[in-house]
Amino acid sequence: MIKKLTRHVRADSMRGLILGLAALVVTSSFAQAGDSTAGRKVMEQCQMCHGKDGLGKMSYTPNIAGQKYDYLVHALMAYKAGERKSQMMSLVVKKLNDEDIANVAAYYAAIKITVEVPQ
Ligand code: HEC
Helix, strand or coil: CHHHHHHHHHHHHHHHHHHHHHHHHHHHHHHCCCCHHHHHHHHCCCHHHHCCCCCCCCCCCCCCCCCCHHHHHHHHHHHHHCCCCCHHHHHHHHCCCHHHHHHHHHHHHCCCCCCCCCC
């Protein structure tokens, strides 16, 4: 009984390990942070709305300057997968591959920002 249980647990943890590794492989293409210099070129498709400086140019376009790399990648992938919907962003991300996304995320993440908390 115990032997059977141990075998079960082992099979389960192996499965967990394999799934964990698979997830790691999927995300690791982004873990090796994008190239902000290459991202500068991709940024040309974004600057009309988010600016070269990452500050939203219209009242309805968000600031993305200095945003976390992981957050930017996640947001862009979500638009691409249709999990997050925006007419504008869906059109934009359609033209980007994974490398473009990593690079443009690295570009905007690399912008240095300072903040001032209201008194
Ligand atoms: C035509 C205008 C337009 C262009 C061009 C555009 N965006 Fe956007 N972007 C928007 C709008 C509007 C939103 C807000 C959408 C929403 O409500 O989810 C947005 C949202 C985002 C967000 C999510 C921000 C957050 O705080 O969650 C990211 C990241 C982003 N854009 C990155 C980019 C990048 C990178 C490019 C260029 C490859 C780009 N955008 C091009 C209009 C634009």
